[in-house]
Amino acid sequence: MEFFATSAAPARQRTDCAIVGIYAPKRLTADAGLLDKAAGKAVSAAIAAGDIDGKLGSTLLIGRTTGVACKRILVVGLGKKREFGERAYRKAVSAAIGAISHTGAANAISYLSRETVRDRDAYGVARLAATQAQNDIYRFDELKSKKGKKPRLKRLGVASTGRGDVAAMERGLKDAVAINAGIELARDLGNRPANVCTPGHLAEQARKLGQRFKRINSKILDRASIKRMGMGAFLSVTAGASAPPQLIVMEYNGGGDEDPVALVGKGITFDTGGISIKPAASMDEMKFDMCGAASVFGTMLALARLRLPLNVVGIVPACENMPSGTATRPGDIVETMSGQTVEILNTDAEGRLILCDALTYSRKFNPETVVDIATLTGACVIALGPHHTGLMTPHDKLAEELLDAGKRAADVAWQLPLTEDYAKPLESNFADFANVGGKPGGAITAGCFLHKFTDGLNWAHLDIAGSAWVSGKAKGATGRPVGLLTQFLIDRARAS
Numbered sequence: 001m002e003f004f005a006t007s008a009a010p011a012r013q014r015t016d017c018a019i020v021g022i023y024a025p026k027r028l029t030a031d032a033g034l035l036d037k038a039a040g041k042a043v044s045a046a047i048a049a050g051d052i053d054g055k056l057g058s059t060l061l062i063g064r065t066t067g068v069a070c071k072r073i074l075v076v077g078l079g080k081k082r083e084f085g086e087r088a089y090r091k092a093v094s095a096a097i098g099a100i101s102h103t104g105a106a107n108a109i110s111y112l113s114r115e116t117v118r119d120r121d122a123y124g125v126a127r128l129a130a131t132q133a134q135n136d137i138y139r140f141d142e143l144k145s146k147k148g149k150k151p152r153l154k155r156l157g158v159a160s161t162g163r164g165d166v167a168a169m170e171r172g173l174k175d176a177v178a179i180n181a182g183i184e185l186a187r188d189l190g191n192r193p194a195n196v197c198t199p200g201h202l203a204e205q206a207r208k209l210g211q212r213f214k215r216i217n218s219k220i221l222d223r224a225s226i227k228r229m230g231m232g233a234f235l236s237v238t239a240g241a242s243a244p245p246q247l248i249v250m251e252y253n254g255g256g257d258e259d260p261v262a263l264v265g266k267g268i269t270f271d272t273g274g275i276s277i278k279p280a281a282s283m284d285e286m287k288f289d290m291c292g293a294a295s296v297f298g299t300m301l302a303l304a305r306l307r308l309p310l311n312v313v314g315i316v317p318a319c320e321n322m323p324s325g326t327a328t329r330p331g332d333i334v335e336t337m338s339g340q341t342v343e344i345l346n347t348d349a350e351g352r353l354i355l356c357d358a359l360t361y362s363r364k365f366n367p368e369t370v371v372d373i374a375t376l377t378g379a380c381v382i383a384l385g386p387h388h389t390g391l392m393t394p395h396d397k398l399a400e401e402l403l404d405a406g407k408r409a410a411d412v413a414w415q416l417p418l419t420e421d422y423a424k425p426l427e428s429n430f431a432d433f434a435n436v437g438g439k440p441g442g443a444i445t446a447g448c449f450l451h452k453f454t455d456g457l458n459w460a461h462l463d464i465a466g467s468a469w470v471s472g473k474a475k476g477a478t479g480r481p482v483g484l485l486t487q488f489l490i491d492r493a494r495a496s
Helices: 030-038 042-048 086-100 122-137 163-191 199-212 223-228 232-237 283-306 351-365 378-384 396-409 420-426 442-451 482-495
Strands: 002-006 018-023 059-062 073-079 107-110 155-159 216-221 246-253 261-265 267-271 311-321 333-335 341-343 369-374 389-392 413-415 459-463
Touching: 002 122, 002 163, 018 030, 018 042, 018 086, 030 042, 042 059, 042 073, 059 086, 073 086, 086 107, 086 122, 122 155, 122 163, 163 199, 163 283, 163 482, 199 216, 199 246, 199 267, 199 283, 199 311, 223 232, 232 311, 232 333, 232 351, 246 283, 246 351, 261 283, 261 351, 261 482, 267 283, 267 351, 283 311, 283 369, 283 482, 311 351, 351 369, 351 442, 369 482, 378 389, 378 442, 389 396, 389 442, 396 413, 396 459, 396 482, 420 442, 442 459
Parallel strands: 002 155, 018 073, 018 107, 107 155, 261 311, 261 369, 267 311, 369 459, 389 413
Antiparallel strands: 059 073, 216 246, 246 311, 333 341, 389 459
16 A cells, blocks of 8 residues: 655545544544535534444544545544544554445545644654554455455555644655565465465575565575584474475675674474374464564565665574474483573474574674564463563663564563573473473563573563464464564664
């Protein structure tokens, strides 16, 4: 979708649809009032008839009326004005896009962006609108024999409060378009089934990014290379799979000689649990177990489109976790690339095994910061649900950076503790430590496992098991945390 900023008055704006708001109870916004007056009180008449009262997310479509240049007026409920913040604004934009999608409108202008949204300036309001709108028109039908009808809406304008805000809004829209592209790539990769999105498919996506952008250099390391480097934990996960593993490396060079930020994404393209096999119910959703990898791909794309003056390396260990006669067994002990040994008590705790070797590998790039992203634990879903990504790090400044970036990007995280107390259940009689402890604090125990491989690194762990996809009728990948990661890099670029 194309986005643009405008400062034109609502009654004079030529568009297929003008989007205005109404607060509860029955309180028109200033722009809605102007349109109402110009349209001979058409909006007021609908309110008097009880067609809309301002409930958040409600909509009322009014066809062509005299006195205004727009073909349609869409009135959107904004809820109570004192409660109108980011969440309400996004819901109102979403409701508007949904309503317009059922019309023949090919373009629209939203005047909701002229309302005061708590803690958001003109840049932020415009960017939120573009991100939410693109999210709502996203469709994944590339594997359907009959494609669904695509929304006719192709252009969306956001109105500014004055000409001075137009430049800030245009900047917000430009950034949103780049980030949206990254989110859509991550969603597409996550939504593709495991017989399509294989480790080899992810490797091919990396090659395509390298061909498309001069600043991205991609290389793929095969099983033999992985073995030569001593990545015994990584290889233990793929031991039962016929699909060959891939260690995918994407280097973005935009920051001269600066040490890079390393993004390490879990790329389990399908997770059966291995010998510790999962229950059959909902196992289809284990195609989403590579959403950490997908978020790295999406962030690299957004980064390249934004042309940020940074160095970033994306590292994706990609493989399947399958049961077979050659699969790793519970009780097996493996040596990691770091030289530490791990007793594998549960083969379904495989993500941390591929990540620990990838974290060690990241040291080759002398990274200034390392962030790993993984659909790591069901325990994080229990703890935080689908709303927040779990954040663990021993570094307070890095935690603050990531949390602030999540808030700005509307892709929020929540910090969980990371102390030695949580690492004690990982003790083993036979190896340096085990790959699992007990159920209590399981998400944090997994973070503690990874922490054992990050000595001396400025490192953070993002557990996206709850935020990377949704289940049920609306099942699909969300593209998170591409927004958070890209905002984190934008902030780093502005600070340098």
